[in-house]
Amino acid sequence: MSSNNKSASENKARKKKNKPNNKKVQNLSNVLKPDNMELTEWQKALRRQVAVQEHFIVSQNTQTDEPGCYSVANPKTDNEYKVIYRGANCKWNYCSCMDFKVSRLGTCKHIEAVCSWIKKRRKTLDKTLPSYTAVYLLYQEGRKICIRIGTEKSEEFTRLASEYFTNDGYLKPESIYSFSTFLSTARKISNTFRCYPDALQYILDLRDDRKRAELVSEKCTDKNLDSLLNARLYPYQKEGIRFAIKTGKTIIADEMGLGKTIQAIGCAEFMRKENLISSVLIVCPTSLKYQWKKEIERFTGCQSVVIEGNHLRRKKMYDDSTFYKIVSYNSICNDVKILRHMSTDFMIMDEAQRLKNWNTQVAQAMRRIHADYMVVLSGTPLENKLQELYSIVQIVNPFLLSPLHEFIADTTVLSPSGQIIGYKNLNEIGERLKGVMIRRRKSDVKLQLPSRMDSIRFVPMTKEQAGMHDEFHSVVSQIVTKWNKTHFLSEKDRKRLLLLLSQMRMVCDSTFILDQRSRHDTKIDELMHMVEDMIENGDDKMVVFSQWERMTRLVCQELEKRGIMYANLNGSVPSEKRKQLMDDFTSNPDCRIFVSTDAGSTGLNLQVASVLVNLDLPWNPAVLEQRIARIYRIGQTKSVQVFNMVAERTIEERMLSTLNFKSNMSEGILDNGTDAVFMEESKFNRLMETVEEVTASDGKPEFAETHTDDTTEHATEELIEDIPLEADNNYEVETKQGTGESTFPHELVSQGMSFLQGLAETLASPEKTQVLIDTLVKEDKVTGKTSIEIPVPDKETVKNLFSMFSKLICQK
Structure with a gap:
């Protein structure tokens, strides 16, 4: 071979070697296991x-x-x-x-x-x-x-x-x-x-377990526990204290209303008196900080400090010598980010279902806090998904359950596409949790609690409500049809779908929630009849819940018209004022009604009331039970009546079966109920199937006549970027002009290129036409001149719109 040929061959080989490999490497799915791999x-x-x-x-x-x-x-x-x-x-x-x-x-x-x-x-x-x-x-x-x-x-x-x-x-x-x-x-x-160090610590932990077990056997007698707190302890509460001391790190998952707080305080007090701990850190929602302070001082006579203020002030307060320190989840999350590491002898986490999502900042922060002993309180450790319970258990004992990949394989039924379609071996999980979790239901503890009667009151809608409900339903049906054809929805379509579902739920209560101009509803009138009947026939008190703050606003207006004293709680009420609201409702015999959003569905003791009315149903059954547990709890002496208002033949009526499914899944683990629950199809397919179920119609809704309040002040509506199926406690799902996610007549102007498409439909209705005119026509209060205003996203949209008009006008 000549030198030239040899050189050319070497260059060719070198180029081939150095040539970048553009072959795309396929990433493994972290959800779906390949068939050819163990x-x-x-x-x-x-x-x-x-x-x-x-x-x-x-x-x-x-x-x-x-x-x-x-x-x-x-x-x-x-x-x-x-x-x-x-x-x-x-x-x-x-x-x-x-x-x-x-x-x-x-x-x-x-x-x-x-x-x-x-x-x-x-x-x-x-x-x-x-x-x-x-x-x-x-x-x-x-x-x-x-x-x-x-x-x-x-x-x-x-x-x-x-x-x-x-x-x-x-x-x-x-x-x-x-x-x-x-x-x-x-x-x-x-x-x-x-x-x-990790081996030595593990041995020390095992030895400490035996020491605490001996301590419980020797000193946790009924006599000693009776003198532990300034309160009477029920037998099951003593059992909970013993369990928490013996376990060291435990979950008290008693049904709401059974006194989890006093059990956690009792455990801390016993360990303090035995010199096992020198301080306690209590982490709870912001709304419960001062309630914890009140309960600690009431049951123990000890002082407690609420850690709040700016970061530097909070950092100093962590080093305070006060035995009980109380801090909110949000504050401690920020503090862990700055301090990198925190430690305490004993930690109590209240409403721990907030930690159900493994990757949230709060959950990650809580896992970085070292605590020698821990009591986690949650009446609903499992709300929707099995992995939520796994996340909470990992904080208490990350080695108790099998590794996550094994846990999912052993308990979760997946579709071929990797979506969750059901669960299995739920009772086995319950058995494994007995080492760290104790759970009692009201029916288990033999307290002879008063009876509880739940009933559903089906309420008709007005023609205006039904019209809006049908409009939303029509668009949802189009999205569902699109999904059925393509089995794909864009992010915009998914957000729009969730927005429409929320709007359907809102209009079941009142049109006022959506536009703050009209007032068409029947639930308020029904509620007022119930309130007046209750006041005329005795001294009972009532708690009224709605997910929407604007709905509670209407309730308060009607109560004021009738001269009925009430307390009103929503997410905007500062935590320091909530105690005063509770005290007024509890101690003032003239204050008969407590009106609240889901901001008050946790942590409030309102057992002075014996009637509870849900103006709307949350999608999450745990939230529903949290509401009811405000009055159906220890200290209740009367029979309890729970009334759930449901708009007939609407999304609300269809939601009842969805609530039942989620309840069954929770009971399978926590209450030894059904061992396996199947969703029938993949997770998102199930969502779409549920959407079809809850938006299906058996016929036109029945209508009821009601008044229209034209004097209500119109407030600017807020933009919500992502709307969940169930809103969080302190948040209200609302809409805003300009989002492009609604088909209201007065919002039609903000839909850009969709303007012409909806104009004909709007002009066909006199009522919608009037709303459209009111939205478009603006009058200058100074000059008296009238003009038409059409909001647009940008100049390019106007250019495209004029181009469309030009084509329509010039077309032969």
Whole structure:
């Protein structure tokens, strides 16, 4: 071969070698396992995938005598992790991250990053046995204490280990309580011996468990507990206190109204008196801070401090010597971000269902707080999805349940596309939770609570309400048809769908909620009849709930017209004023009605009332029970009546079956109910199926005549970017002109290119035409001149609109 040919061949080979590989690598789904992969293989591959995507900074730690020691830094979070890597599948591999400890895979994204780093640099792994002997915690098999005997004085360590460890190197169960003797002897054999901190802490925790169990047996007698607090404890509450002390970290998931607060305080007081703790940190919703302060001082006589103010002030208050410290979830979330790490002897978390979403900032912040002991309070630890319960349990004991990928595989039924269609083995989960969770229902505790009667009052709508409801229903049907044809909805369509569903629910209450100009409703009149009847026939009190603040505003207006005293709570009422509202309603015999949004559905004790009216039903059954538990709880002496108002033949009536499904799923785990619940299709298919169900119509709604209040002041409506199916406690779902997400006549002007399409429909109705004119025509109060105003997104839209008019006019 000539030199020229050889040179050309080499250049060709070099170009081929250096040519970029444009072949797209298919990412693995973190939801759907490939058919050709085992569960653990898939999970390990996912971690290798993340290791590449997150661009970790890896460095070898040469300042330690531990072979294979590395540091892995995440530049996005500024977190740094210690990694020990001694080869693939080596049982001595280790990472300080939580995923390595709980996944039982023997790897994590940080270990995979180290493995990749070593391969790229063609580093040689040191696989020699270390000279030192060490006791370590093995996580791959669910936390086991193990010993690895090194080359130095191996015979002496082998003889010593035979007394405390099995032949396989695992610590004998009985050796836990004599482990200090082993440590002392091992250190005398060689000063190079080491016991890693996580292994030592695990042993100390096990010994502390036995100590608390003995303490409960010896000192948690009924007599001692009767004198523990300035209140009478029911037998089941004493049981809850004993359980919390013995467990150390526990979930008290009693049904709402059974006194979870007093059990948590009782546990803290007992541990304080036994000198097990020196302080308690209580984390709760903002609205409950001062109620906790009141309850603590009432039951214990101790002072408590509410941590609030700016960050510097809060930081100083954490160091206050006061035994009980109270802080809101939002505040402590911000503080953890700044301080990076927080610790306390004893932590109480109230309304812990707020931690149900694993990736929220609040949930992440709470997992970064170290607490020796913990009591988590939640009457509804499971509201919608099984993973919500898993998230809460992980905060209490991340090792109790199986790793998440195994948990999902064992409990979740998936469709071929990876969507959740049902659950299984729910009773088995309940059994496994008995070690950390205690739950009692009112029917279990034999308190002879008064009877409770729930009833549904079907209410007709006015013609105006029904007309709007039908308009929304028509657009929803179009979206559903689009979904059925393509099985795809854009983000805009999904948001629009949720907005329309919310508007359908709003108009079932009153048109006032939507436009604040008209007033067409029947529920208010029905409620006023109930209020007047109650006042005339006794001294009962009533609590009225609505998800929409504007609906509660109408209720208050009608009560004022009739001279009926009431208390009104919504998300805008400051937390310090809520106590006064409760006191007025509780102590003033003339204050007969308590009107509230879902801002008052948790934490309020309103058992002075015996009647509760839900003007609308939340989609979440747990929220419904939270409302009812405001009056149906310990301290109630009267029979309780619950009235749920439902607009006939509307989305509200269809929602009843949806509530029933979610209730069944919750009962399967928490209350030993149905073992498996199936959604019938994938998650989103189920959503769309539910939409079809709740928006289907058996016929035209019946109409009722009502008055129109034209004097109501019109307020600017707020823009909501993302509207959930059920609004959060303190938030009201509203609409705004200009969103393009509504087909109201007065909003038609803001829909840009949709103007002509809806104009003909609007002009066909005299009522809609008048609303459109009122919206378009503006009068200058100073000059008296009248003009037409049409909001537009930008100049380009106007240009396109004129172009369309030009084509229509010039068309032959």
